[in-house]
Amino acid sequence: MPLVEIRDVTKTFSRDAERIDVFNGLSMEIEQGSFTALMGPSGSGKSTLLNLIAGLDRPTSGTVTVGGAVVSGMSPAELATWRARNVGFVFQQFNLLPVLTAYQNVELPLLLTRLSKKERDERIRIALGVVGLDDRLRHYPRQLSGGQEQRVAIARAIVADPTLVLLDEPTGQLDAKSSQEVLSLLSRLNAEFGKTIIIVTHDPHAAARARRQLHLEKGTFVEQAMAAGAPA
């Protein structure tokens, strides 16, 4: 059974008098436990698709269903609760809160749960351990390298144990070495922890890590390919 189902989605942006149709009847499915790369040129709708799946944006028409829940039909408050439980999101700009330590940044999603302080502490240490930063708990984002910041962001995305992890150009700001570290981490999250991962990327190396690549162009999929040699 697919985890994400997109049915006949249209999305139109109005900029001044101009109407831009990003999607015109897009449908797709993403299986639970899969690792999918969304590729395509700028303006093809990759990020918009990711935002629709995360419920950060609404389709003009059509439905977005994630794990049986109709995301496109939820109120903003319902969406907030749903996102806190089901989705981890990683951004290109890392977007850690600069005034909070790595530990406190990772703790944020857990503040929306009923976990006790002790349980939270355990989860945070595990999450930061998974991304290899358990020695950087008290560091502020400005004291970390770009790669480390992005790993903290990934720890923040997985700490509440969501089924779905969405990443928008996670390696866009990183050097080659840091990119490799982050990508290996994603493969591990997928293979070892069974997370469903959807990554938006320009980077063919990043896309090569995915088990499924989807190419978007002008709002439609032009080609679907299983990446050769990708980890099973």
Next chain:
Amino acid sequence: MRIPIAYNLRSMLGRPVSTALTALGIGLVVAVFIGMLALANGFAAALTRTGSDANVLILRQGANSEMSSGLDRASVSILSASPHIARGADGRTLASPELYVIVPLGRIADTTQLANVVVRGVGEQAWTVRANVTLTEGRKPASGRNEVCVGQRLVGRFPGTGLTETMRFAGRPWTVTCHFTAGGSAFESEIWGEAEQLIPAMRRDGFQSLSFRLADPASFAEAKRAIEADKRVTVDVYRESEFYAKQSELLGRILRILAILITAIMAVGAVFGAVNTMYAAVSSRSPEIAVLLTLGFRPRSVLASFLAESVLIALAGGIVGCLLALPMNGIVTSTTNWASFSEIAFSFRITPALLLAGIIFAVVMGALGGFFPARRASKVPVVQAIR
């Protein structure tokens, strides 16, 4: 669930200059607010303390101040026989017929600057009737001599007010034999001397008022009814405390209105300062807000968080304002009491309640200034802000 307050605290400290300036703006308003109300407070307190609940003040009918009153000797002797007057240990009635005159005196700093000072000619019993009057040094003026006792608040502010020094008014020299306090009341801004010496010196032939101690403090209403019903005299009877409190009403009310008006105008400025700071904070932290919303924090949590931040800044400002205002407490100033046209000295009076009012005022300013920016924060468009 709440966004941790540490996020707000550290964000505030992350922009120390704008936070400090905003807090200072609010602090200054709070300081002025407290200062002006302390002035009104002190003025009211000085006059309220002047009177005692156990005392009765009798004025000529229709007179609304001691100055405009007048009681001839015949009336005074009729009134002094009232059965409602308490008796002292020596068996004599505790009543004090009093002369109330205003004399212009030059101030010590600049003797060409005249102030109207109250000279009160009192009877022997006045010192007992006015229980709050205490000699701080010297001895009471002796009967039959040109001697006066000077209220503590006048000492050092007018020439010749020191002990054994000589003051000149009403065409005579007056030797200062003592200084007195009166619990911070308006009496402390007066010069007291023997009525029988002052009356001829001032070319008067009667008194202005009669004060007496009630035999039974609970029987004021009855005493008032009995005395006012007496056909031989035409007088108004007041409870002394109520009379003096009423004397402060006009100026006290004006001071209060002025305080509220001035601080309201200043508060508008401070609130705009807070609005500006918070809008700047929201706009520079839009990506952070978008992250919080993406993580699943609700818009109303974001609103509460930014509102709390504004209130915290204002609270800091309120505390600064209280600290700025506190040194004013006890500073003596003087003004002309419009009800009696005489100089009255009093101190700024800052009470815990006033400080609390200042803090609440600051918090209200912070909440007002923070609301619209906080509402904007809660409506940050996530998708655009995150880029």
